[in-house]
Amino acid sequence: MHDIHSLTRRGFLKAGSLAGGGLLLSFYLPLPAKGRGLKTPSPTLFTPNAFISISPDNSIKILCNHSEMGQGAYTALTQIVADEMDADWSMISVEPAPANAALYACPAFGMQLTGGSASTNSEYDRLRRVGASARSMLITAAAREWQIDAALLHTENGSVFGPAGKKATYGELVEKSAGILPPKPEGLKLKDPKDFKFIGKSLNRIEVQSKINGSAIFGLDVMIPGMLVAVIERPPVFGSKVKSFNPAKTKSVPGVKHVVQIERGIAVVATGYWAAKKGREVLEIDWDLGPLLNSETLRTDYLELAGTPGKIAAKEGDVTNTSGAATTIEAIYELPFLNHAQMEPLNCTADVKPDSCDIYIGTQGQTIDQMTAAKILGMNPDKVKIHTQLLGGAFGRRAIFDGHITAEAVQTSKAIGEPVKVMWSREDDLKGGYYRPVSLHKLTASIDKNNNPYSWHHRIVCQSFIIGTALESMVVKDGVDTIAVEGASELPYAFPNVQVEWHRGMNLVPTLWMRSVGHSYNAYVKECFIDELATAAGKDPYQFRRGLMDNHTRLRNVLDVAASISGWGKALPAGRARGIAVHESFKSFIAQVAEVSVSNDGKLTVHKVWVAIDCGPVINPGNVRAQMEGSVIFGLTSALYGNISFKEGKVEQSNYYDYKMLRINEAPEVEVKIIDSTASMGGVGEPGVPCVAPTVANAVFVLTKKRLRQLPFPANVRS
Amino acid sequence: MITLNINGSNREVDAPEDMPLLWALRENLGLSGTKYGCGVAQCGACTVHINGEAVRSCVTTLSRAAGQKIVTIEGLDDDISRRIQDAWVAADVPQCGYCQSGQIMSAHVLLRENPNPTDKDIDDGMAGNICRCGTYQRIRKAIHMAAKK
């Protein structure tokens, strides 16, 4: 997802109010409900702020405002709070915060949203204060109890200590903390980073036990009393509508309880999934199909667009002046629609009651879900309770502007007057749209007579999933969707003449961000084409890049580190080759090197990938490594297999047999080097993805002398 | 009524014979540790043991499962299981965690049949389990750790 950190505060407010009906921003330190004159919390707990609740038995509950989808937010964010409050790690548990944008909005988005690789870097300052403030209040409580100057007290491992062996655990101070107010922000003392105990340590994932013994509850596992299960028959072609339907056969299937029409299709509601699925199989629907998309005609349209000038996304010098160009190269690159294919198919459980609604969902966007349900039901948002579950992967698919996953469940529950879990089959999920957009790129670049870079011209054709949403005013600049062109518009290589353009592709396929978003295609194109230019200049691809990066020192440094740890330039066994790529995204800097081989019949093997990352200060190095390891698999899956295509309007792929995932026998070794850095903090969930495919493609070229300008790679990379 | 022997006890399930075991486990018996990922024997998220073999419960009908000894992730309770689960924690394998029940059920059979697997053995034994989060490197490491103990 896109980082909108840099956008104006006014922009945030606007987005917030558009998406959330007038949100307060809580950049700072929200008080618990009590301090805001709302419900009084139980007197047996101490809730110094909206994120922390301490029990007399010393257990501490952290209410996490970011969803856990595998990226490690629960652990990293808790490390920050726990460190500043000097908590006992073994006594901490995490629960998802309720939907309440006033208290829990992500500072990067102005609403409760997990994405943009922003959870840790956007919350770091606030959560340090959250922890430090709690710690200060506990010290104040002990000082008051012992009648000692607070300056004489210190904290460690979940207790306050005073002179003469005085000690009180945080749990013992719960009752003594009544009435103590948070310290003034100015007076809050944060730790010296050298005193960090948890920040910077590879602590295990805090919910790991539940994920190895089957007890972790994901959205799909939710069971509430009286709950029915529904599957939805959705349009077979995007944009089509139900003309009429006949529920008779479906209703005769044992277990089927209701067949109801909702906005997006027909819901078959039954006592369980199997009955609902069986019922849906015999449902008769007459669809008004509308226009039928074919991948081939789409490609023709995009190619034609690429031949005409687009809207300017970046410009320097004059690319039309070719006087200094000695050698010019041109290429077309094409990348397909992709499905997120998170392991847990989409689902949502809704329990609509006359004047309230409970929603159980693994979501990245609580605020949007809450607003969506409130609007459908005509209720105040505070009557809609979102119970966030663990997410079995997400990669952006569970952060949707139109809240359709929630809307289906709410509409179904409303229609039948009973609680219902709407389940998507794998096929429903795969064919359900909201794909990473297809893109086509036309590139022209030149070098001068001394083989120095002269011009770079990149024209992108792809859809916008931002135009028409609450984010439009923040993201669209001079008619250009800056998310669509991210990773292309800020070229890190010094060319005297640069131009990047964008054409908005139009069709009915709903598209969405997918892990690394615009960078996922633009980095591929940029890093492959710069490699092509290095070849044209007769230069080593690492050195060629390096020489153009004087103004990008953090990026150049990771390039050097990746080259060094991978032994760039050293001899390899026969039949092996290395490729390299470097890219900045989500405020992190990454370079990768891949070592590959290609069999005589063109089968590619990726043996090892080296990753150098500078993401600034690191909260949990083990998790940074995990994200890099996972990103390599994710990027390689897209490069080798990822493709959603259309024929006669229908998605051609169905399930994991024709939308393949990389498996363990194809998984390369991944070695990660994290740069020691005190510079600004970046994200880690997404930035590991963009370099993977170009790194591998550039290595393949060394062996085959063939450029791979279309993703996914052909099964025979020599063909 | 169909009688299923699950994790050592007999349970009655009122469901059609052609219904896959997965749904009986998850919906009729509340054993939600066994996951649905694809429904067509492609991803391994639904892996359980039947008479000690790793099987895909999403394509195993109740009529086939009836009377057999079924073990789910919730019922793992032997030395191999403990070694695997300890190693999974030590290597901090899970990310989203959704595939991990299935991974562990497959790893269990692999280690029982081959107490000291090579990387190649692990790749062969675990290739039926997809992890979209890409935890494969740590799965390999954890299986080696569990084997060595």
Ligand code: FES
């Ligand atoms: S759900 Fe059974 S193999 Fe995927």
Ligand code: FES
């Ligand atoms: S840990 Fe997420 S799919 Fe494996």
